[in-house]
Amino acid sequence: MYEDVDRCVRAVRSKDARFDGWFFTAVVTTGIYCRPSCPVVPPKVTNMRFYPSAAAAQQAGYRACKRCRPDATPGSPLWNERADLVARAMRLIADGVVDRDGVPGLAASLGYSVRQVQRQLHAEVGAGPLALARAQRAQTARLLIETSSLPMGDVAFAAGFASVRAFNDTVREVFALSPSELRSRAARGAPGGAGTVVVRLPFRTPLCPDNLFGHLVATAVPGVEEWRDGAYRRTLRLPHGHGIVALRPRARYVECRLTLSDLRDLSTAIARSRRLLDLDADPVAVDEVLGQDPALAAAVASAPGRRVPRTVDSVEFAVRAVLGQQVSTAAARTHAARLVRAHGEQVSDPHGGLTHLFPGAPELTEIDPESLALPGSRRRTVAALAGALAEGELDLGAGADWAAARARLAELPGVGPWTVETIAMRALGDPDAFVPGDLGVRSAARELGLPSTPAALTRHAAAWRPWRAYAVQYLWATGDHSINRLPA
CATH class of the missing domain: 1.10.10.60 (Homeodomain-like)
Incomplete structure (x- = not known):
């Protein structure tokens, strides 16, 4: 977008916050760079230069504006x-x-x-x-x-x-x-304590926190996740140690309280927290496409800005997706909690009830499949998945190739289309992942007058691309389920 000068100039003149993070405006006469929504009087067009990233502006010799703090914008949704x-x-x-x-x-x-x-x-x-x-x-x-x-x-x-x-x-x-x-x-309050940092996570408005936090809490694994004092809290496995994050929705930002065993993990923990809550999304672009479908228009208009709840740990989510195959949300939580208590690393949480890290791929490969209280086919699937992840045959991380990951997942015994697309949606972060065979999606489709068979619904959903994962959130929201509500 930064190469479209006329569009950038219009965004700067209107101080349009929707474009924060899409590009950065540098001012030749002052030597500073800003976010598009900077409150200062816009400079002359001849003095504006546009860059696709803060790093590019810095490399060109510009310094960050002290007023609008362009380094604190949401990331580019691209x-x-x-x-x-x-x-x-x-x-x-x-x-x-x-x-x-x-x-x-x-x-x-x-x-x-x-x-x-x-x-x-x-x-x-x-x-x-x-x-x-x-x-x-x-x-x-x-x-x-x-x-701090x-x-x-x-x-x-x-x-x-x-x-x-x-x-x-x-x-x-x-x-x-x-x-x-x-x-x-800095006008900061009292520090959060040793190893604790409190930051604000910005996002593009609107944001609907109901399904975002509701889904995370309704599916939370005891000991790993919890809802306490208006915040979603969970343990984090990080490159240099472990941590606990508490995420609390506010009107214009998400409050993020991080307690880390090693502060070198701060930027990684923040990036994973943003990814978990899908905070770099462009909800206006998403809702514009989905709202054009008459069947979804009312749902989009009534609660715009739905995000896709994702994950801080792709290995964890993939295992939980397998544990949740063909069982209720409560049963999936029970299976995951047993796994965590038996094989997860214990952690201390002085401020809540978190007790464990979810086991990583190496720990999962050491588990005797026969010790898992699961059907035999499910035990074999968990073992095959853990082995592929531990050996590096399957990459579900931040830099994963989505097509390659889907193909490798589909080769694992007991992994069908629902599991592949659920992992693609929440672990890989593919905004176009789609689960037409999901019971909740099919029920919502019937209620809204949409085709309810997977093949027919997939054909209809072609008009929702590339945002079908967000369409799933709007479809799920038609049901009376705790995943659609902020906890009391």
């Missing part, structure tokens, strides 16, 4: 709508792969050469992997500076900088303030 190389790379960079494994590790995860990855990112995003990771480190540093009382040396380490000097230089260059000046300007 990276969660697509499955090409650039989108997969952007998701992996957000998940911290470059900081952990370097650019070679990023390229290896994608199955391309370093040169190919760098060339395509430069062509579309205006910056290479290192610049994009640096911009993310700067954002993480700002969050820690403003929301950590010494600056600890902030530098936690944000991923190799030295305090690099940390100081980057913060000054990006924000035109020293770290100590940033902290003195």
Whole structure:
């Protein structure tokens, strides 16, 4: 979009927040870059320059606006709508792969050469992997500076900088303030405690929290997830340790309270929390397409902005999807809770009732399938899935190839179309995943006068593409089920 100058200028002049994160506006005369909705008086068109990412603006020598804080915008929805190389790379960079494994590790995860990855990112995003990771480190540093009382040396380490000097230089260059000046300007409350950071997660309006949080809580695994004091809480398995996140919906943002065993995981935990709640979606674009269908128009108009509840751990969700095959929500929770109690790593939660991490792929492969209280076919499916994930034969992570993952899932014994598409929808994050055979979807289709057989409904749903996963949320919302309601 940033190449369409006229459209960008209109968005800046109207201060349209819907375009925050789609592009960034740099001002030649001031040397700063802003989000489109920046409240300052728009500059002359001749002084505007447009960039596809904050990293590209920083690389061009611009510093972040102190008023609109462009680094705190929702991410571009493009990276969660697509499955090409650039989108997969952007998701992996957000998940911290470059900081952990370097650019070679990023390229290896994608199955391309370093040169190919760098060339395509430069062509579309205006910056290479290192610049994009640096911009993310700067954002993480700002969050820690403003929301914690950590010494600056600890902030530098936690944000991923190799030295305090690099940390100081980057913060000054990006924000035109020293770290100590940033902290003195911040109007922060009392710190959340050792290892705890409280941040605001922005999103594009509208947002309907009912099905988003309702679904997560209704399907929550005891010990791993809970609803407490108006917040969805869960444990997190992270690259350097573990954590607990509490997510509370607000009018204009989601409050995110993270307690981490290692603060180096902060940016990864934030990225996964945003992904869980689908906060980088463009609800206006989604609802515009779905609202054109007369059968969905009323549902879209009554509760616009529905998101697809996703996951913070693709391995966990895939196993839970298999455990939930052909059983009720309550039964699926019971099966998952037994697995967690027997094989999950214990954690401490002084502020709630969380007790375990969901077992990872290595732990799952060590389980004797015969010990699982499941039908024999289901035990074999769990074992085959865990083995494929542990051996790297199946990739469901942030940088996964959606088509390849679907094909490999379909090869596993006991994995049918419903399971494949459910995993694609919530673990892979494909916005066009569709489950026409789901009982709730078929029931809603009949109630709305839509075709109710899977084949006929799939043909009708072609008009909903590429947003069929969101159509599923609107269809499910027609039923009286706890997944559609915020808990009391």
